[in-house]
Amino acid sequence: MFTIQHITIDCHDPYALAEFWSAVTGWPISAEDEPGAPEVAIEPPDAGVPELLFVAVPERKAGKNRLHLDLMPVARTRDEEVTRLLAVGAALVDDRRKPNGRGWVVLGDPEGNEFCVEASEAERA
Structure with missing residues (x-):
């Protein structure tokens, strides 16, 4: 363990x-x-x-990450967090949001490491 x-x-x-x-x-x-x-x-x-x-x-960095973080907002919506993260230096890699509010957004940090922003618990309810 x-x-x-x-x-x-x-x-x-x-x-x-x-x-x-x-x-x-x-x-x-x-x-x-x-x-x-x-x-x-x-x-x-x-x-x-x-x-x-x-x-x-x-x-x-070369190629796609083999491991990445999936982030779920606590105090904001997914879309509010995506806007905030783009403003602090993230880059949009892939937008996987769905019309029903589900899905996620793939962002890259300043060195290109991918991470995802998912819908918050409140948005999932």
Whole structure:
């Protein structure tokens, strides 16, 4: 049995990508990390939730992610979150929203890592 400590994302600029994901999640960058560090974490407010850890690698991302995050908004609708995330630097990759309100939107972070924004619980009800 294990506890998942980190979800690690290889990247070119760990601090810049951590800043983006901090804006996405609302989680703070670890006080131990600073610009130029080879590893930077953002820390979830809840115990038991893994940190997102950004680690510098020399190569750029190539191809589609083999693993990605699916995000479900808590305080906003899916569409409000998509608008907010595009404003903080995400890129639209694929719009899978359906006329009935279901579906999701695939976005890319500033280094091209894909993630999805799904409908909130309230929208699903």
